[in-house]
Amino acid sequence: MTGIDDLPVRDELRGKSPYGAPQLDVPVRLNTNENPYPLPEPLVERIAERVREAARNLNRYPDRDAVQLRTELAKYLTKTGHHDLGVENVWAANGSNEVIQQLLQTFGGPGRTAIGFEPSYSMHALIARGTGTGWISGPRGEDFTIDLAAAERAIAEHKPDVVFITTPNNPTGNAVPPETVLALYEAAQAAKPSMVVVDEAYIEFSHGDSLLPLLEGRPNLVISRTMSKAFGAAGLRLGYLAADPAVVDAVQLVRLPYHLSAVTQATALAALEHTDTLLGYVEQLKTERDRLVTELRAIGYDVTESDANFVQFGRFTDTQAAWRRILDYGVLVRDNGVPGRLRVSAGTPEENDAFLDAVRELKKELDA
Numbered sequence: 001m002t003g004i005d006d007l008p009v010r011d012e013l014r015g016k017s018p019y020g021a022p023q024l025d026v027p028v029r030l031n032t033n034e035n036p037y038p039l040p041e042p043l044v045e046r047i048a049e050r051v052r053e054a055a056r057n058l059n060r061y062p063d064r065d066a067v068q069l070r071t072e073l074a075k076y077l078t079k080t081g082h083h084d085l086g087v088e089n090v091w092a093a094n095g096s097n098e099v100i101q102q103l104l105q106t107f108g109g110p111g112r113t114a115i116g117f118e119p120s121y122s123m124h125a126l127i128a129r130g131t132g133t134g135w136i137s138g139p140r141g142e143d144f145t146i147d148l149a150a151a152e153r154a155i156a157e158h159k160p161d162v163v164f165i166t167t168p169n170n171p172t173g174n175a176v177p178p179e180t181v182l183a184l185y186e187a188a189q190a191a192k193p194s195m196v197v198v199d200e201a202y203i204e205f206s207h208g209d210s211l212l213p214l215l216e217g218r219p220n221l222v223i224s225r226t227m228s229k230a231f232g233a234a235g236l237r238l239g240y241l242a243a244d245p246a247v248v249d250a251v252q253l254v255r256l257p258y259h260l261s262a263v264t265q266a267t268a269l270a271a272l273e274h275t276d277t278l279l280g281y282v283e284q285l286k287t288e289r290d291r292l293v294t295e296l297r298a299i300g301y302d303v304t305e306s307d308a309n310f311v312q313f314g315r316f317t318d319t320q321a322a323w324r325r326i327l328d329y330g331v332l333v334r335d336n337g338v339p340g341r342l343r344v345s346a347g348t349p350e351e352n353d354a355f356l357d358a359v360r361e362l363k364k365e366l367d368a
């Protein structure tokens with residue numbers, strides 16, 4: 001049988017594995033940081049209406065520049081981000097993964113490098129590889145915060161073309177203080193200058209504010225966002241960025257023509273009409289996230305501070321065995337490869353109860 005390595009694939013892809021969070025059919029799935037609440041019925045109806053309208057024109061290519069959608073996204077950001085943005089500041093694509101891919105195609109690529117402070121979102125490194133961008137794994141401290149001095153040294157030494165800062169960070173959950181982001185931006189400008197991409201996929205769950213106001217006067221700063229988490233629309237595949245209009249012009253050099261289907265644009269526009277209802281679930285999830293932190297600590301686990309819709313906990317001597325044992329109880333959590341740690345997404349109160357019961361039992365077994 002022919003295997004991948006029998007094909008003339010690029011050298012840097014040989015022997016590598018694709019992204020693959022397990023999609024197992026278990027009663028409680030808390031492993032991919034999805035929003036556990038299905039979309040409310042009035043929104044489902046509105047999506048059907050808008051998609052029906054869009055279907056009448058599917059013989060035509062969609063709006064290549066997604067102007068209406070970008071305008072509505074800019075309004076949403078302006079309303080929630082304390083910073084005035086227009087359509088010219090916003091770009092949208094199929095999930096923030098595609099946004100990141102377009103950024104790396106534009107500002108990274110062969111002969112260039114990107115840095116991230118790990119453990120962090122694994123796709124940054126994978127997309128770097130896919131776009132031929134060299135990857136530099138920058139340091140994090142023992143407590144998973146970014147050690148500013150060490151990070152500044154890494155930027156000065158490697159002079160990367162792109163710097164990723166994920167806040168709140170995945171999989172650890174902690175946010176990066178705005179002063180640290182600012183200092184890293186300055187370090188990146190002094191070293192190269194390079195683009196700084198702040199991945200705010202989970203910002204709506206944070207105790208703190210978005211870094212959108214920092215965009216003013218910083219043309220090399222990009223903030224990437226998604227509708228997959230707070231909006232509860234992971235299946236929609238809609239991510240977006242906010243930046244200086246020049247960045248929006250630049251990514252258009254690499255985007256495929258008509259990359260956002262008319263159906264995607266219609267669905268996202270319908271979701272944006274229901275922003276207030278959708279963000280109502282965010283408050284519930286934040287409460288549940290805080291409950292998970294408190295209860296996990298009470299049980300005796302070591303828990304990383306969380307500003308996201310998930311919580312990192314441990315420590316385990318055999319992380320894989322702990323993951324498997326929790327699965328035996330019908331609960332799927334995530335092993336992100338962080339030594340001694342697992343990650344659980346905040347689910348509904350019932351799902352979180354099932355998870356807490358499972359890890360309570362696990363703790364008894366481990367202490368026995």
Ligand SMILES: Cc1ncc(COP(=O)(O)O)c(C=O)c1O
Pocket residue numbers: 032033094095096097098121166169170199201202225226227228234237238239
């Ligand atoms: C930090 C971070 N950025 C981006 C993404 C990708 O999200 P999207 O569904 O918008 O591609 C994720 C998804 O888990 C994430 O954790």
